[in-house]
């Protein structure tokens with residue numbers, strides 16, 4: 001099995017994903033929010049790229065969620081915060097989500113045979129799901145504003161470590177994957193500190209959202225692995 005790791009959304013083209021399993025990572029915070037919403041009972045998360053798309057997708061009972069500049073979009077029900085998804089019940093509600101990087105990354109990967117949503121929160125379960133799907137894997141680190149984000153690299157390294165431990169055939173990775181595996185191996189005892197030292201971590205702390213970092217830094221809090229499906233002309237992340 002071959003694994004390629006892509007450092008940010010801008011570096012990815014749809015051709016990267018053909019015949020592959022895509023794993024999308026946006027630890028701060030989109031994929032952590034999607035996993036939290038589904039683990040706490042949301043009936044599905046619809047990732048959309050723009051505020052206009054979000055409003056157009058909303059049906060009765062849906063929650064409109066998302067951020068711009070890390071803050072809740074005016075008029076929306078919730079932001080892009082796993083803390084908010086824990087504090088406000090999303091049970092049996094569909095979540096329409098638009099974020100700066102994560103939902104864009106998901107849309108970029110739709111040519112893959114399978115698209116899985118990963119964060120530190122579900123790393124072991126996601127690594128196992130990817131192995132079970134028996135395709136070569138492309139891990140897309142969403143990053144922030146078209147640049148690499150250290151928390152996504154850390155999570156990619158953790159996924160690689162778990163995949164290496166589970167895969168019964170030979171697992172090969174590209175050089176960026178090797179670098180992310182080393183990053184994780186060096187920082188596995190300082191995950192929270194490493195995330196807080198990154199640009200998005202600093203931004204969230206400055207905005208008073210440090211609790212989100214603590215929540216997103218939990219490794220293997222959930223066993224749910226959101227998978228992207230097409231529903232008519234709409235994409236939806238759900239667990240099954």
Ligand SMILES: O=C(O)[C@H](CS(=O)(=O)O)OP(=O)(O)O
Pocket residue numbers: 026028029030031067069070071080099100101102103142143144145200203
């Ligand atoms: O809401 C977030 O944490 C980020 C904001 S930023 O663009 O990285 O500042 O968006 P996300 O799409 O979850 O990376």
